[in-house]
Each structure stands twice: as C-alpha cells, then as structure tokens.
Amino acid sequence: MATTHANTAALIYDWNEKERTGPLLRRAPRFVDESIRDGIQSPSVRDPSIEQKMELVRLMDRMGVQAVNLGLPGAGRRAQEDVERLLRFIVEEKLRITANCAARTVASDIHPIIDISQKVGVPIEVMTFIGSSPIRGYTEGWDNERLKKHTHEAVKLGVDHGLPVGFVTEDTTRSHPKTLDVLFRTALEAGAGRLVLCDTCGHATPDGLRNLLNFTRGVLRSMDLEETVELDWHGHNDRGLALVLGLYAFEWGFHRVHGCGLGIGERVGNCSLDLLLLNLYLLGQLDPKQHDLSCLVEYVEKISESTGVPIHPSYPLAGRDAFRTATGVHAAAIIKATKTGDHDLADRVYSSVPARVFGRKQEIEIGHYSGRSNVIFWLREHGYEPSDELVDRVFNFAKSQNHTLTTEEVKAVIAG
Numbered sequence: 058m059a060t061t062h063a064n065t066a067a068l069i070y071d072w073n074e075k076e077r078t079g080p081l082l083r084r085a086p087r088f089v090d091e092s093i094r095d096g097i098q099s100p101s102v103r104d105p106s107i108e109q110k111m112e113l114v115r116l117m118d119r120m121g122v123q124a125v126n127l128g129l130p131g132a133g134r135r136a137q138e139d140v141e142r143l144l145r146f147i148v149e150e151k152l153r154i155t156a157n158c159a160a161r162t163v164a165s166d167i168h169p170i171i172d173i174s175q176k177v178g179v180p181i182e183v184m185t186f187i188g189s190s191p192i193r194g195y196t197e198g199w200d201n202e203r204l205k206k207h208t209h210e211a212v213k214l215g216v217d218h219g220l221p222v223g224f225v226t227e228d229t230t231r232s233h234p235k236t237l238d239v240l241f242r243t244a245l246e247a248g249a250g251r252l253v254l255c256d257t258c259g260h261a262t263p264d265g266l267r268n269l270l271n272f273t274r275g276v277l278r279s280m281d282l283e284e285t286v287e288l289d290w291h292g293h294n295d296r297g298l299a300l301v302l303g304l305y306a307f308e309w310g311f312h313r314v315h316g317c318g319l320g321i322g323e324r325v326g327n328c329s330l331d332l333l334l335l336n337l338y339l340l341g342q343l344d345p346k347q348h349d350l351s352c353l354v355e356y357v358e359k360i361s362e363s364t365g366v367p368i369h370p371s372y373p374l375a376g377r378d379a380f381r382t383a384t385g386v387h388a389a390a391i392i393k394a395t396k397t398g399d400h401d402l403a404d405r406v407y408s409s410v411p412a413r414v415f416g417r418k419q420e421i422e423i424g425h426y427s428g429r430s431n432v433i434f435w436l437r438e439h440g441y442e443p444s445d446e447l448v449d450r451v452f453n454f455a456k457s458q459n460h461t462l463t464t465e466e467v468k469a470v471i472a473g
C-alpha cells in the first residue's frame with residue numbers, strides 16, 4: 058500500500074492489493090460537500106452559524122474538496138443571505154472551491170441563484186432537482202409530461218443566464234428507464250452539463266448503481282455527449298451502503314461523489330465525505346499536493362460542534378475510541394511495537410488506519426480486560442515508577458470494575 062512505511066509493509070500481507078477490482082481510478086476523484094445543504098436537512102441537526110459555515114468551507118477547501126453546495130436559496134431570505142455571504146467569503150479568501158446551490162425545478166428557486174451569482178460576479182452551478190420515480194409521481198400526482206415541462210423550463214432558465222446546470226433526478230435508483238430517458242434527454246437538450254444520479258432513499262446495491270450507470274451512459278452515447286457531460290453520484294445511507302457505493306461510483310467512472318462530514322443528512326444521512334476521503338487516501342488515490350488531510354479530524358469535529366450531532370465513540374478516525382484499547386492482548390502487542398521506536402508499526406499493529414498520519418495517537422487504557430503490561434505502560438506514560446506493589450494495586454482495582462478506568466480513577470488508586 059502506497060501509504061504504509063516500508064518497514065511495516067514488509068510485516069503486512071495486503072490482500073487488498075493482490076488483485077484490485079475496487080477503486081483504481083481512471084481520473085482524479087472530485088467531491089461535492091453537501092454538509093451545509095443536505096446535511097442540515099437532518100432533523101437532529103442544528104443550523105450552523107454563518108461563521109461556522111465559513112470555517113467549514115475553509116476546511117473543505119484545504120482538504121481539496123472541489124465543490125460545496127451552499128444551500129437552497131429558494132427556501133427564503135435567510136438561506137439567500139447565507140449563500141451570498143458564503144460566496145463572497147470564497148471570493149475574498151481566494152479559495153479554490155466552487156459553489157453550487159440546490160433548486161426545485163421551478164423558476165422561483167432558480168431566480169435567487171441567478172441574482173446572487175450576478176451580484177457577486179461568480180457563477181454558481183444550479184443543481185435543479187425533480188422527483189422522477191413512479192412512487193414519487195404517484196404521491197405528488199405528477200405525470201411524465203409535467204416532469205418534462207418543468208425540467209425543460211428550469212434547465213433553460215439557468216443556461217440562458219449563463220450558469221452551469223446540473224440536472225438532479227431524485228430517487229433515480231428507483232426510477233423507470235423510460236422516464237429517465239425522457240428527462241435526461243430533455244435536460245441535456247436544454248443545456249444541462251451534468252446529470253446527478255441520486256439514491257435518495259438509500260435503495261441501491263452495487264449492482265443497482267452499475268446498472269443505472271450503464272443505462273445513463275447509453276443515453277449519453279446515443280446523444281454523442283459521453284465525453285462532455287459529467288456524472289455525479291449522490292447517495293443516502295438507509296441500508297448502510299452509502300460509503301461503499303461512493304467508492305464504487307468512482308471506480309466505475311462517476312466524475313464526482315457527494316457526501317457530508319460525519320455522514321449527516323436526511324434520515325440516516327449521506328455518504329460520509331470524511332470516510333470517503335480517508336479510504337481513497339488509504340488506497341493511494343489522492344494526490345497529496347491537492348488534498349491536505351491533516352485537518353480531516355478537525356473537519357469532523359467542527360461538523361459535530363456546529364450541528365450538535367455527537368461523534369459516535371466507534372466512528373472511524375475521529376471517534377473517541379478509534380485508537381484506544383484497554384484489552385490486554387491488544388495492548389501488549391501495541392506496547393511491544395512502541396518499544397521498537399517505529400511509530401508507524403505501533404500504529405498499525407491493531408488498526409488499518411495510521412493514527413499519527415491524521416494527528417491522532419494510539420492510546421493504552423486500563424480496564425477489567427487489561428493485563429499488567431497495560432498498567433506498567435500507563436504508569437510510565439504518566440510519569441510514575443511502576444513498582445510491583447503499585448502495579449498490583451491498580452491492576453486489582455481495575456479487575457473489580459466494569460468499565461475502563463478514567464485518569465482520575467487511576468490517580469485516586471495511586472494516591473491510596
């Protein structure tokens with residue numbers, strides 16, 4: 058693996074690399090951060106302040122995320138003000154990140170995007186969305202003719218004002234090919250430069266994603282647009298597959314994948330953008346000159362702080378427990394590796410994510426599953442001489458408890 062130190066690599070047989078069918082990308086992956094649009098549609102999420110949104114956009118930019126959805130200006134005055142301020146912020150700070158905004162396929166949602174774009178003098182990509190599945194058509198009472206008319210008018214409105222337009226079919230993964238064929242053609246003929254395929258309800262399996270992509274490619278090919286129109290994948294996590302599908306989407310040729318920090322978003326959330334970045338990094342698919350992931354943990358923490366969504370203790374990389382162990386067998390191995398002085402080795406003995414690369418640290422704790430080596434290591438780390446008597450005392454106390462000891466608890470036992 059490209060990101061493993063040579064010493065450690067010799068000690069790991071990497072089945073991941075034996076034969077790769079997963080992400081080996083034909084082109085550099087690009088990302089759309091939906092945290093401050095779809096992310097904040099989650100019922101448990103608090104709307105971050107404008108300052109917090111700016112901070113998040115700055116972190117996205119540092120991580121090399123190419124585009125951010127700034128919101129849905131059609132939602133009202135506050136959304137419009139936020140979008141305008143964020144767009145000005147991007148310009149003033151000379152960030153590389155580009156902006157897009159969500160809009161229903163109605164003129165009243167698209168006009169505010171045109172207005173803000175003209176006011177600030179920067180193009181905003183219009184991401185105009187329409188429910189395209191039969192189940193949505195049934196509940197909303199829309200027929201295909203109506204969908205087609207709205208699609209044509211909305212895309213044309215953005216294009217006529219010189220804005221790039223992405224056409225977003227909600228619930229694409231449960232939509233009939235005949236409907237998609239009509240809608241894609243209508244949008245592309247009206248000048249859409251991008252199709253956004255959506256797994257709005259988190260329905261797709263990897264087969265579903267591939268079948269849909271092949272179908273969509275067929276439509277583009279028949280219009281001779283395969284080389285010019287870009288494809289985005291936007292997925293939700295109802296079945297817990299969003300991250301895996303995000304990785305496959307890149308593998309199979311999507312240009313961009315959408316995601317949210319900490320995987321927040323409607324219901325069970327979107328594809329986790331931080332875990333997508335982490336995985337592509339571990340697969341050696343991110344150019345380190347373009348993607349500074351030293352702030353990846355900070356990004357997840359800021360998402361959590363600003364939205365009020367806690368980070369689950371076992372959440373990969375940023376979770377409190379991601380690099381902690383109290384278990385005797387695990388700790389003993391890590392302690393031995395630490396003694397070699399090779400930190401990469403110590404970080405990899407019991408994790409496939411190297412903590413130190415992301416500014417985190419492997420920690421050894423003391424609990425009822427611990428061995429004496431945990432206690433000795435802990436005492437040394439905290440500046441205590443591990444005498445036999447002291448080790449016994451802490452060890453026996455830990456065995457009588459049902460949880461991992463806190464620093465205060467260990468100190469109280471040491472104090473006697």
Ligand SMILES: CC(C)[C@@](O)(CC(=O)O)C(=O)O
Nearest residue numbers: 095186225227228255257291
């Ligand atoms: C707008 C679209 C991309 C959506 O997020 C739906 C929405 O938020 O209305 C989806 O998942 O299909």
